[in-house]
Amino acid sequence: MKVVLHVWRQQRRSTKQDFVQDGRMVRYELDHVSPDMSFLEMLDVLNEQLIRKGEDPVAFDHDCREGICGSCGVVIDGVPHGPERGTTACQLHMRSFRDGAEIWVEPWRAAAFPVVRDLVVDRSAFDRVVQAGAFVSVNTGAPQDANAIPVPKAAADRAFDAATCIGCGACVAACKNASAMLFVGAKVSHFLHLPQGRVERERRARNLVAAMDAEGFGNCTNQNECEAVCPKEIPVRVIAELNREFVRARLIEEPVGKKRVGGDG
Amino acid sequence: MKLDAKIPAGPVQEKWDARKFELKLVNPANKRKYKVLVVGSGLAGAAAAASLAELGYQVECFCFQDSPRRAHSIAAQGGINAAKNYRNDGDSIWRLFYDTVKGGDFRAREANVYRLAQLSVDIIDQAVAQGVPFAREYGGLLDNRSFGGAQVSRTFYARGQTGQQLLLGAYAALSRQIGLGAVKMFPRTEMLDVVLVDGHAKGIVVRDLVGGEIRSHAGDAVVLATGGYGNVFYLSTNAKGCNVTATWRAYKRGAGFANPCYTQIHPTCIPVSGDHQSKLTLMSESLRNDGRVWVPKQAGDKRRAQDIPEAERDYFLERKYPSFGNLAPRDIASRAAKQVCDEGRGIGETGLGVYLDFRDSIARLGKEAIAARYGNLFHMYAKITAEDPYSQPMRIFPAVHYTMGGLWVDYDLQSTIPGLFVLGEANFSDHGANRLGASALMQGLADGYFVIPYTIGGYLAGQRAGAIKTDHPQFAATAGEVDELTRRLLSIQGKRTVDDFHKALGKIMWQHCGMARNERGLQQALRDIPALREEFWRDVRVPGSGAELNQSLEKAGRVADFLEFGELMCRDALERRESCGGHFREEWQDEGEARRDDENFCHAAVWEYTGPGRAPARHVEPLAFENVHLAVRSYK
Ligand SMILES: Cc1cc2nc3c(=O)[nH]c(=O)nc-3n(C[C@H](O)[C@H](O)[C@H](O)COP(=O)(O)OP(=O)(O)OC[C@H]3O[C@@H](n4cnc5c(N)ncnc54)[C@H](O)[C@@H]3O)c2cc1C
Ligand code: FES
Numbered sequence: 028m029k030v031v032l033h034v035w036r037q038q039r040r041s042t043k044q045d046f047v048q049d050g051r052m053v054r055y056e057l058d059h060v061s062p063d064m065s066f067l068e069m070l071d072v073l074n075e076q077l078i079r080k081g082e083d084p085v086a087f088d089h090d091c092r093e094g095i096c097g098s099c100g101v102v103i104d105g106v107p108h109g110p111e112r113g114t115t116a117c118q119l120h121m122r123s124f125r126d127g128a129e130i131w132v133e134p135w136r137a138a139a140f141p142v143v144r145d146l147v148v149d150r151s152a153f154d155r156v157v158q159a160g161a162f163v164s165v166n167t168g169a170p171q172d173a174n175a176i177p178v179p180k181a182a183a184d185r186a187f188d189a190a191t192c193i194g195c196g197a198c199v200a201a202c203k204n205a206s207a208m209l210f211v212g213a214k215v216s217h218f219l220h221l222p223q224g225r226v227e228r229e230r231r232a233r234n235l236v237a238a239m240d241a242e243g244f245g246n247c248t249n250q251n252e253c254e255a256v257c258p259k260e261i262p263v264r265v266i267a268e269l270n271r272e273f274v275r276a277r278l279i280e281e282p283v284g285k286k287r288v289g290g291d292g
Numbered sequence: 293m294k295l296d297a298k299i300p301a302g303p304v305q306e307k308w309d310a311r312k313f314e315l316k317l318v319n320p321a322n323k324r325k326y327k328v329l330v331v332g333s334g335l336a337g338a339a340a341a342a343s344l345a346e347l348g349y350q351v352e353c354f355c356f357q358d359s360p361r362r363a364h365s366i367a368a369q370g371g372i373n374a375a376k377n378y379r380n381d382g383d384s385i386w387r388l389f390y391d392t393v394k395g396g397d398f399r400a401r402e403a404n405v406y407r408l409a410q411l412s413v414d415i416i417d418q419a420v421a422q423g424v425p426f427a428r429e430y431g432g433l434l435d436n437r438s439f440g441g442a443q444v445s446r447t448f449y450a451r452g453q454t455g456q457q458l459l460l461g462a463y464a465a466l467s468r469q470i471g472l473g474a475v476k477m478f479p480r481t482e483m484l485d486v487v488l489v490d491g492h493a494k495g496i497v498v499r500d501l502v503g504g505e506i507r508s509h510a511g512d513a514v515v516l517a518t519g520g521y522g523n524v525f526y527l528s529t530n531a532k533g534c535n536v537t538a539t540w541r542a543y544k545r546g547a548g549f550a551n552p553c554y555t556q557i558h559p560t561c562i563p564v565s566g567d568h569q570s571k572l573t574l575m576s577e578s579l580r581n582d583g584r585v586w587v588p589k590q591a592g593d594k595r596r597a598q599d600i601p602e603a604e605r606d607y608f609l610e611r612k613y614p615s616f617g618n619l620a621p622r623d624i625a626s627r628a629a630k631q632v633c634d635e636g637r638g639i640g641e642t643g644l645g646v647y648l649d650f651r652d653s654i655a656r657l658g659k660e661a662i663a664a665r666y667g668n669l670f671h672m673y674a675k676i677t678a679e680d681p682y683s684q685p686m687r688i689f690p691a692v693h694y695t696m697g698g699l700w701v702d703y704d705l706q707s708t709i710p711g712l713f714v715l716g717e718a719n720f721s722d723h724g725a726n727r728l729g730a731s732a733l734m735q736g737l738a739d740g741y742f743v744i745p746y747t748i749g750g751y752l753a754g755q756r757a758g759a760i761k762t763d764h765p766q767f768a769a770t771a772g773e774v775d776e777l778t779r780r781l782l783s784i785q786g787k788r789t790v791d792d793f794h795k796a797l798g799k800i801m802w803q804h805c806g807m808a809r810n811e812r813g814l815q816q817a818l819r820d821i822p823a824l825r826e827e828f829w830r831d832v833r834v835p836g837s838g839a840e841l842n843q844s845l846e847k848a849g850r851v852a853d854f855l856e857f858g859e860l861m862c863r864d865a866l867e868r869r870e871s872c873g874g875h876f877r878e879e880w881q882d883e884g885e886a887r888r889d890d891e892n893f894c895h896a897a898v899w900e901y902t903g904p905g906r907a908p909a910r911h912v913e914p915l916a917f918e919n920v921h922l923a924v925r926s927y928k
Pocket of ligand 2: 098
């Protein structure tokens, strides 16, 4: 099959302080595309052609190509990860497009994710949110036997459903407010349903929300676009859980002294 | 090259306790004066970095992905072994030890394997305490499944995403330390060399992949946890970025490389669909708990699977290995699949495939039960092939998956370079010539959480903290060499792309050093690889500059190393004149079963770099089997 691509090319690196978007869409034609190729394999073919012609290949993040590492992520025809539900760009196949299709490919666009180059963005804001408290504060050592605390299967399954998040950032890219509530909600929900995670629930909710705000992510206005594009189909109930946890944390115990972002345990 | 494995004396059950007691300790107040550089943030690296920081050491951690959470460990699917015996089915530390030594075809070091089995139980406890959501039963306790090469159910899992959940656990622990300022994390940073001062590893040279700067980092010890080298074959189940660069460059600085020819070909992967293929996708071994492997009895039978009557199907694993059936170990199952394909009984368009059929289990357990166990794998299969595995059998074929070889390490996980420790898939230690399913996650975490925190202290206690800084001339010298290599790659400006060369190398490796090897083929590869390498350095085109994000340059450096490493692999395969585990030499077989030569090859082969263009030297570490007696490995 044949496709026509319009790809965002941006050479100059953007940062949070110097947020430039001085790239442009460049048109490419590809003639020998197999429907069995993944979307990224199609980009590989484009890049091989560009290199042979002496041009710079399109930079894009990828690693596992199995939909689990969360590296890949581009906006395809206006939709993060493209047209298939529950599918990352690396798992999307060209059979999802018609012969002769024109396809627009762009990076995530959000103030918290500056473009590094072409389709590559800086998602380190997610890491910093996690560092603020998305963990159980236990050291490596000799914890009790794994079966000492039974966890109801339903609770373990709920925790798992949230923990399955791959941190790709599609939720942010899909949201008109560039909100990270689905990502942060998934973290909160994962720990909320497990007894091991409940010990620090108030502190976690407070610190994660503070970190999320500090990174410049927007607020949730219930558009549910995030759920629609999430390749792991994380449900928006995690946002409700996050809101509840945050309100609860504020009611139960006001933070003493200065609020610290950066995890103090 | 001196190879002292430093195996503690005494009965195998007591060796680890004895070693822990012997090791010198670093006083808690002094720990913060020592800096440890951890390269890699997979299970081994993240676990090590977090645990060392918790102890009080200053830690710097490096990975080439944009976040430590994306290390290749994230992709592990099926599960992790532990000798918990929660099933009451006869498991024990001793049995896990025994299964692993036997599974490795008696080519691993007993003392290390025993320690691994001992530590396996702690890993599960640690992971649960971190909030890893393992699969549970209705009673609230942890569930288990079976994996190949074992007759007990000891594999813990989190649907088909066990690696993801375990890595997120280690990443959370690491993130906590980063938040506390105890670990400094350097993502999108690639290590390109180790810096040796007076023979000790005292730092690394890295390239910042965003801005392109070459930088030096000094430390009191260096830990490599950089994963396996399966991508030397180009096509493998590994993530695209997996490489041999860190361990290869350490080898060129004097670290011994052990058993490079030991590679694991996994029996159940989705077959290749065309030339555009950039990687292969694993279908977890756990599927063999409920799926049955078969091909038609008649060669050339091109009927659709559902049209082939029961009597005309050959369930060849069940037939050949009745006591293990579909759960025969990987090397054996892969070889059996290759054999039926060689007989012309392979399925699919290319004839390079066998069926993995869930019809009977769906009839027995219902579609829901199967979906609950393997939903995400079935989904992934359907995405890639556009076929529905609930209604027709999966098509699968063996693919490169894991590398048992790696840098040689002693019992303390220290390489032949003092101060350079190697963990996880990057070392050679625990799996011998074949790794059993669900034991790589176990090894990575055992090394990172429970071994290195003790053994590194033994080394550091004898070192003056912070004695070496990056102003030592050795740093500038090493960085200069790295810079020069980068410049050379960029200056060639030839006609062929890096991927082109990588694919060509992969073809040579798969053809001559893949599932079956022989003298003639290996000799051929040893001529073809240097020729290809020479062409690479003459005709590769790497666009762009070194002062920017340049993914072609990253790949070029990795492929340049693979082009050297592939040769060592073939040499090792040539010199090991026996068949064992994943290393199958056609000359040494009994009707398709591997024939070991314990008299001459009951050892680890350790290669020493002797300089550019010179043949490397082969050394051996003899292996003694005092607890599990050398025997022909049978799964019949
Ligand atoms: C598809 C798949 C499924 C698997 N399933 C299972 C399973 O079910 N059970 C099981 O036990 N095992 C499984 N394995 C094997 C297992 O996942 C790996 O062996 C294991 O995760 C390796 O962990 P590691 O920490 O050693 O290395 P990795 O996870 O590979 O991490 C390597 C790290 O090193 C970094 N790195 C590498 N080179 C450099 C460099 N030059 N500079 C800086 N950083 C560098 C990377 O960025 C990364 O952080 C599977 C493997 C695959 C491919
Ligand atoms: S490349 Fe890993 S999720 Fe797409």
